Amino acid sequence: xxxxxxxIVVPFPAQGHVAPLMKLAYSLADHGIKVTFxxxxxxxxxxxxxxxEEFAEQCPISLVSIPEGLESKPDEQDKExxxxxxxxxxxxxxxxxxxxxxxxxxxxxxxxxxxxIANGWVLEVAKKLFIKPVAFVxxxxxxxxxxxxxxxxxxxxxxxxxxxxxxxxxxxxxxxIPAWNIDELTWSIQGDSEEQKFVFRNFVKTTGEYVxxxxxLIVNSFYELESSVSNLLPNILPIGPLIANARLGxxxxxxxPEDSTTLSWLDKQPARSVIYAAFGSTLxxxxxxFNELALGLEMTGQPFLWVVRSxxxxxxxxxxxxxxxxxxxxxxxxxxxxxxxxxxAHPSTACYFSHCGWNSTMEGVTNGINFxxxxxxxxxxxxx
Numbered sequence: 001x002x003x004x005x006x007x008i009v010v011p012f013p014a015q016g017h018v019a020p021l022m023k024l025a026y027s028l029a030d031h032g033i034k035v036t037f038x039x040x041x042x043x044x045x046x047x048x049x050x051x052x053e054e055f056a057e058q059c060p061i062s063l064v065s066i067p068e069g070l071e072s073k074p075d076e077q078d079k080e081x082x083x084x085x086x087x088x089x090x091x092x093x094x095x096x097x098x099x100x101x102x103x104x105x106x107x108x109x110x111x112x113x114x115x116x117i118a119n120g121w122v123l124e125v126a127k128k129l130f131i132k133p134v135a136f137v138x139x140x141x142x143x144x145x146x147x148x149x150x151x152x153x154x155x156x157x158x159x160x161x162x163x164x165x166x167x168x169x170x171x172x173x174x175x176x177i178p179a180w181n182i183d184e185l186t187w188s189i190q191g192d193s194e195e196q197k198f199v200f201r202n203f204v205k206t207t208g209e210y211v212x213x214x215x216x217l218i219v220n221s222f223y224e225l226e227s228s229v230s231n232l233l234p235n236i237l238p239i240g241p242l243i244a245n246a247r248l249g250x251x252x253x254x255x256x257p258e259d260s261t262t263l264s265w266l267d268k269q270p271a272r273s274v275i276y277a278a279f280g281s282t283l284x285x286x287x288x289x290f291n292e293l294a295l296g297l298e299m300t301g302q303p304f305l306w307v308v309r310s311x312x313x314x315x316x317x318x319x320x321x322x323x324x325x326x327x328x329x330x331x332x333x334x335x336x337x338x339x340x341x342x343x344x345a346h347p348s349t350a351c352y353f354s355h356c357g358w359n360s361t362m363e364g365v366t367n368g369i370n371f372x373x374x375x376x377x378x379x380x381x382x383x384x
Contacts (some may be wrong), residue, residue: 004175006079006108008098008131009061012116013043015281016359017138017257021116022253023242024062024136029060034108035043036062036101038094048254050337055251056122056316087121118203120210127213139358141229141238143186145173149201149234163187164199176228220362236304240303241362243342255281256337257310265333267303269303269348275372276343277353278307280360284314291321299323302350303331307338344369 007028013019018039025035040049044065048056059381060205067090102109114134115122137144149171153159155306159166170210172177182188187204189196211217220240223230230238244252266274277297285293290313297304340360342368351370354360364371 004108004366005111006036006101006105008101008110008113009035009037010094010113010115010122010140011037011039011215011253012118013040015253016254016357017116017118018047018253019359020138020240020242020252021114021136023244024114025061026244026252027242027319029321034062035060036064036110038097039063039065040068040090041065042068043255050254050257051251060330064097064311065129066090070335087119091121094122096129098125098129116209117210120206122349123210123213132215132229133213134216134218135210136216137219137236139186141219141226141233141236141359142155142177143237144219144260145177145229145232146171146180147187147204148211148232149173150204151208158182162197163204164193164196166309174228174232176231194300199229220358225365239367243363243366250340254337258337258339259335262333262335262338263303263342263346266305266346268349271347272350273303274348274350275300275304275353276351276383277300277304277336278340278360279312279355280357281309284312286314287316287319290318292322294321297332297353303348304328304333305338305343305349306332306334308334308336310336328377341367 002069007025009021009025011018022037025037029035030256046065047063051059098110098113100259103334108173110131111127111261112128112134114124114136115126117135117137120135123133150159150163156162157167158169158171160211165182165188166180170181171185172179187196187200189199217236218239219236220242221238222240223238226238230236275297277293293306297306308318341363344352344363349369352364353372354359354364356373361371
């Protein structure tokens with residue numbers, strides 16, 4: 001890209017999409033490239049609130065925001081309407097922002113726009129402004145291959161136009177790749193056909209078009225992990241695993257402040273003794289499921305570090321089983337958010353009880369950690 005490159009980075013507004021792109025942004029900045037990281041206003045505010053003050057003072061990238069594009073909160077808006085209206089409104093704000101940046105920075109104009117593939121409309125804005133669009137895929141090559149294969153699955157009568165299975169038979173892309181069951185596909189949402197239709201219509205079906213308009217396609221994976229799939233997609237560049245850069249600090253766009261006592265607690269635990277339990281940024285459970293998780297951790301008899309977000313329970317505050325906190329006070333620690341990569345790299349951590357989201361999987365694999373999987377109230381899919 002050269003020393004005078006200026007890269008705009010636009011993630012999809014969710015924790016699992018912001019974090020890997022922010023790590024990529026730091027890496028670009030570390031190579032002397034000017035980076036402007038653009039979030040919606042609500043995500044930007046949460047990032048700034050969670051960012052440690054000492055890091056904010058040395059942040060190597062410019063953090064800016066654009067309006068949401070919705071008059072009401074996302075949870076008050078019809079999802080179909082939000083997907084249609086928000087990009088239409090927000091793209092105007094993004095286009096104006098890029099044009100203003102170019103007017104102010106004549107010597108370092110925007111040369112590339114890197115956008116999450118779920119934010120494909122951003123790539124269209126870049127194309128319109130004659131700026132090179134780069135699509136970023138925050139999940140693995142295997143999932144991407146099946147998403148790009150969706151039109152052929154429709155043509156073959158295996159799924160309908162909404163992604164709903166017609167034939168329940170294993171799907172095989174090549175002899176080097178194990179066959180996938182129909183329920184393992186990325187857009188498969190058990191027990192909620194309307195949600196599945198929404199995801200397929202608004203994200204899966206659009207991916208192929210956004211891939212076609214992109215100058216480059218980069219993926220948070222690496223060849224050694226998915227070599228057989230990578231060989232099927234030769235024009236795609238695996239750039240992962242995207243992990244925190246120690247030279248630039250470890251803040252990677254968290255939407256929750258990290259608990260500062262986590263690492264000092266781990267320091268006091270025996271080597272390879274702690275079960276780290278964390279289930280991403282969107283998974284929610286009901287009270288019965290929460291109780292099962294709590295009692296399961298207790299029954300192991302091992303020290304445990306459990307991340308319980310403030311919104312982990314469906315529309316309610318989590319209530320722990322009677323006496324749970326008292327019985328586990330000496331060897332259990334519960335936090336709202338943890339410095340996950342540091343936890344996974346800590347010598348006291350024995351294993352990772354995980355929902356197997358892609359970022360979590362990359363971080364665990366990078367640190368050589370053992371996984372515990374098999375949560376029944378979340379779709380683990382192929383990763384488990």
